[in-house]
Amino acid sequence: MSFDVIVVGAGNAAMAAALSAAEAGARVVVLEAAPLEHAGGNTRYAAGQLRTTFDGANDLSSLVPELTPEEAARCDFGTYGRADYLEDIGRLTGYRCDPDLAEAIVDNSLATLQWMRTIGARFQLSYRRQSVKVGDRIRFWGGLPIELWGGGAGLVEAYHGTAAKRGIEVRHEAMAHSLVLDGRRAVGVEGWWRGEPMRVTGRSVVLACGGFEANTEKRARYLGPGWDLAKVRGTAFNTGAGLDMAMAVGARPHGHWTGAHGSCWDMNAPETGDLVVGDGYQKYSYPMGITVNLDGERFFDEGADMQSYTYSRLGKAILKQPNMVAWQVFDQRHVPLLLDEYRIRRITKVRADTIEQLAEKIEGMDRARFVETVRAFNASVAHLDGRIDLSQKDGNSTRGLPLPKSNWAQPLDQGPFEAYGVTTGITFTYGGLRISPDARVLDAALQPIPGLYAAGEIVGGIFYDGYPGGTGLVSGAVFGRRAGKGAADPLQ
Ligand SMILES: Cc1cc2nc3c(=O)[nH]c(=O)nc-3n(C[C@H](O)[C@H](O)[C@H](O)COP(=O)(O)OP(=O)(O)OC[C@H]3O[C@@H](n4cnc5c(N)ncnc54)[C@H](O)[C@@H]3O)c2cc1C
Known part of the structure; x- marks a missing residue:
């Protein structure tokens, strides 16, 4: 034919x-x-x-x-x-x-x-x-x-x-x-x-x-150190062969070769995507709570903008953290509002009645620093009542923290508390x-x-x-x- x-x-x-x-x-x-x-x-x-x-x-x-x-x-x-x-x-x-x-x-x-x-x-x-x-x-x-x-x-x-x-x-x-x-x-x-x-x-x-997101060698070569360790959110078959084929006949490369769409993905997800779980490993309710690294520190402004405008940059931010791991922390004002992907069976989650106990349960966490981060965060926000509305920036920002949370900042003070472990998941290059x-x-x-x-x-x-x-x-x-x-x- x-x-x-x-x-x-x-x-x-x-x-x-x-x-x-x-x-x-x-x-x-x-x-x-x-x-x-x-x-x-x-x-x-x-x-x-x-x-x-x-x-x-x-x-x-x-x-x-x-x-x-x-x-x-x-x-x-x-x-x-x-x-x-x-x-x-x-x-x-x-x-x-x-x-x-x-x-x-x-x-x-x-x-x-x-x-x-x-x-x-x-x-x-x-x-x-x-x-x-x-x-x-x-x-x-x-x-x-x-x-x-x-x-x-x-x-x-x-x-x-x-x-x-x-x-x-x-x-x-x-x-x-x-x-x-x-x-x-x-x-x-x-x-x-x-x-x-x-x-x-x-x-x-x-x-x-x-x-080339599913090619570890190309990720390390173009995106830089650490990206070879990222989880791949999707197919295992996009290894950049088409790029090589085209450039071998003189095609001109273009755009951000050191850049990739990457987001927060369950830290225990498999190396490449899983069609049964699909996008369920993503964890996109982070604008409600805070996200900390294993040093117990926040490292990005969780409320900088609406989720659909910030999520694609988080993979890169998490990549720079110790062990390429971060924990999203929520209290009971958030938990009922978490997206469906927080209620799947294959999930990395800890739960405890107090922040101190939560810190104990997270392997490798600097407990004292984590507790202090939550205390300082709570002290920097107004105690507002009412449901968090992520459909618009509400201007409820922290006051006086070196790294602000610019919107949706409400205290973490209603236990039991929950934390979800995430790492870098690369989507595409x-x-x-x-x-x-x-x-x-x-x-x-x-x-x-x-x-x-x-x-x-x-x-x-x-x-x-x-x-x-x-x-x-x-x-x-x-x-x-x-x-x-x-x-x-x-x-x-
Ligand atoms: C978990 C996840 C959620 C996403 N959610 C959204 C969303 O909600 N909205 C949105 O707009 N985008 C979303 N995206 C991004 C979106 O999926 C991609 O932008 C889009 O699917 C890319 O389409 P494509 O046809 O370019 O590549 P693909 O769909 O990846 O297709 C590439 C194909 O090429 C094949 N291939 C690779 N190498 C070779 C070769 N050498 N020879 C023959 N075949 C080859 C692969 O097997 C594959 O079938 C998401 C991505 C992921 C991973």
Whole structure:
């Protein structure tokens, strides 16, 4: 069988490319390194939150048709416009993001999610994570009212179901290691398929095979000391092979090669992601309490901003702490409000009636210093009553501490107390290939390499230092669609 377009990877970006190339009339093959039971990349592990522009309930009901006017009338969705989205990407990346790529994501976000519905993806309102009840109204926050039904796994199922119906061949255990060139043009891929040498050729190639987060050697080399010890939150198969393949034919690297999205992850989680637990190892209620290292010290401002804007930087902060470990501490005003991920079976948790007893139970903790940290923290905050509302910054800051907690600072004084042990979990790497807004891979002279496209985590120049939650899947789908369309075009 001969093909027009060869897609490397089988996650969000790859399948958006494959389906869009098939829609343009191309014969498509998808090469996936993982066996079927582990296929689908990081996409399969994703919670499925999606950041899109929207102008109130009408736009949202184009994604969630089940949203009735009565339900919409009970909710305050607000709006999230082009300027809001661009500002969030700009602010969190220190305004280093490639503006053309950022604009492409923002301007195509809603239309791309609408397209995803046509291939079978379903969406729902993110009540559990992104809303809060205020009186008799439900207020959504953080520009993220939409999430995938069934999470990333639901999306992978939808993509692959539709791909099968549309005659797209997906080969599992097909690991690409190099590109085939015809002159300057990328026309195929070589690798291994179930242990046998593989060579697949066509007219063009889409690389959508992720970053290098699952490669310990590359993590140490690019991200720096300690990152080799991080837990991998998602797939074990994103080892950076696509980056090597592209750079071997002259692709230009771009973006933040020493940067990665990393967050707080159960300290006893396995080396790489676990599809049964999924994102349950993450611990994202930290803005309510305090987080201390084994020296008993706080080391970041837990209330600096809303969780979806701070969580991606915590992995790096924890990496610098003794033993790469931190403990999130809560009291009974927080415990009933903790997210579901704090109530799973595989969890590293201690509980005690007093802070002193809690300190005793944490192995390796400087007990005296920990107790003193909590005492000083309690002395620095106003004793406010009432429920903590994480949907907006409340300005309840500590007073007089060298390291403030800028919002949601309430004393830890209602036992029993609970502490949760976390370490650095890496999600994906920020450095990658330089692409044009139409997803063509550029060379050192900033010229497109004919026949070569890229999308998803393999792309560099979008995220630096920080990341607005819910942008990864949208970015992959936007550029995946563009890559597939371009790769299918016989004139390109
Ligand atoms: C726990 C977790 C939660 C997340 N939650 C969210 C969220 O809520 N919202 C959001 O927007 N983002 C989220 N993300 C990030 C999001 O999952 C990624 O940005 C996105 O899935 C990346 O898609 P991709 O197609 O680029 O890569 P992937 O989905 O990782 O796909 C890459 C594919 O390439 C394959 N591959 C690798 N090397 C080769 C090779 N040499 N040959 C052939 N195939 C190869 C892999 O097996 C894999 O299938 C989360 C990530 C994790 C890990």
